[in-house]
Amino acid sequence: MAYTGSYQTQVFAAGGSPFPFTPKGLEEAARRDMPREHFDYIAGGAGRERTVAANEAAFGRWGLTYRVLRDGAPADPSRTVLGTPMSMPVMLAPAGVAELAHPEAEAAAARAAERVGAVQVLSAVTSTPLEDVAEAAPNGQRWFQFAWPDDEKLARSLIERAEAAGYTAIVVMGDCHVAGWRTRELSSGFFPFQHAHGLGNYVSDRRFWELAGFGSVPDGLTPEMVAAAAETWNRVFTKPALQPEDLALLRSWTSLPIVVKGVCRPDEATRLCAEGVDGLIVSNHGGRQLDAGVAALDCLPPVAAAVGGRVPVLFDSGVRTGTDALIALALGADAVMIGRPWLYGLAVGGQAGVEHVLRSLREEFTGALALTGHRTCASLSEADVRAVPPTEKGMTA
Template identity: 40%
Template sequence: MTANRQALDRWAIVPRILRDVSARNLEVDLFGRRIPAPVLFAPVGAGSLAAPGADRLIGHAAAELGVPYIFSNQASVPMETVAAEMDGVTPGAPRWFQLYWSTDDDLVDSLLARAAAVSADAVVVTLDTTMLGWRPQDLNLGSLPFARGEGIAQYTSDRRFVDIVADRLRTAAEERPEISLGAIATLVSITRNAPGRFLSNLTSAQPRAAVQTFLDIYSRPSLSWDDLAGLRERTSLPIVLKGVLHPDDARRAVDAGVDGIIVSNHGGRQIDGAISTIDALDEIAPAVDGRIKVLIDSGIYTGSDVFKALALGADAACIGRPHMYGLALAGAEGARDAVADIIAELDLTLGLAGHTDVTALDREALRRV
């Protein structure tokens, strides 16, 4: 996480003077849709840790700004509810869907079908988290939200997943959890986060079975390029690969016929010591050479950060932690204002640096410090 920020600081913006910058354009095209700024709300799992109903509030914020929200596969609110919230603000507001590739193929197909049904503009296949990384802060805090039933609403609202849980309950003997204060607190959390009535859930094995099923099947460590080859037959949505950090992988993504990539190290939460995303982008953008869309996330906190990413070849940037901080402070308004401020700063930076169109930025706007 620190490396992401330090790497951005090694790139300096070089302003140009005496250019007419009175009219500026921030709009970009992404997969057939014109959006007002090259900024997206990144998916953040277990958002309810920051605010109850987080995903619905973030969707509301994104719809107000008219920029895409990438629905988290590890959401605390089902995608259908978030889509309805967004459409209530701005009908047809742009939204994408993040896919964690489950070990159950039918569940993958169900999630893809639901994403298409809520009019997602693209599916973002997250490839940098087929296993959770070593996260000392989470371990120190005992932060295990998924084990408490937080962030699994896309699953508990899915018919295929519910069927898997029911099959497991029919064929497996129920295990009695060890009784302790921690176990009781976890049980209460699981019960509260499960769909349905609290008292009914408290006496049912279903919520605990759902959590265990999620932990068993949510991700597929064996995922390979061979699996990706069949994805085009399973969805008509544009396919974006998230977690690309090497130019050879970017080239292979182009050859595989995907529509875009997100240069991402998962906010620095997966591999300590991994390459920063802005340095990876510097190598990846020339390798892609405009053949597919290139986005970036991880460490992008300000409008000048977005400017630097665009100048190094990104088509857009995804904002993660800042909108979550805004959400924690002031709900939907806080999430909206955090990203609105980034867009406003991008606009001012563009003009003050002597440029008028984000799509025309290139490396000449920067110097390596």
């Protein structure tokens, strides 16, 4: 049993880590380090947050089957999805307004992802303009989340900018066309976009300022400009009527792969495949949009079955550990994404905190991959998991 070169070895050699290793410990550390309204914006979900709880609880209904007497050769957790290589099948989800966690925001996360070999999926509502994020980690792998604006010129501008900056896939945000009923935000009275937080991609765009009544991108924001930016963004952020057949228009704007995020139904997965998408993401927006929703993990197997291997299927919503990622891959995902965990890591340690989260996930995932009898992710299947009866929950040896 060799730890040589592992993240565990580094931690032991250093006599420990300044950052927590458990999901709950990381969340509590972020809670302590962040202003209450900022933490509640990131951690909160819709309504009574039953969907948030369901997402995490769903992983507890599956158990991994352990295999013995194997050759012991190191497992390789790397994957390539839509031509994008990654050191492990765990990506940074497009979680927005990262400046609420740390001043260096998405740029710090980009540097962390580059160092670990993870893919960053940049949110539409970033604190840092997409070009600056790319410059912060020029050798990193990046996809761009596209919230389709209700203005074609702005929509095309965002796509053209992402392509020019080296993003290698477009992720269409399909699960946020109506604002969720987010009780924590309502209770605090804090809406970040009202203060121009998270509008980095917009306030750096000439077309956006034309819509706001200004002729060019300003060097700085006056209170009048902040108010105009917030009003304009709220008015044009998403196109109210967006249909699967509209993806043909997007295809005419870009040669990049197109992935649709927010798919939870097999019939919609089938329709989107027929419309020629290059990939799907099973997600319920981390429980931030619809309360009392079905756990995203429960939606994964039927969606994967409907897709039938025609396009990659990715997954997010509720992934907290390396074994969570392994369960999702066994149930049909090609890779997973994490949202709140990387923001918590950012809050407690900036770039180093995000690196800690990613290295911990990679280490746990790689070990679990080997312990379940696999050398690579490609051989994972439903044979590696079984449903855990309710009587077995919480049992310990």
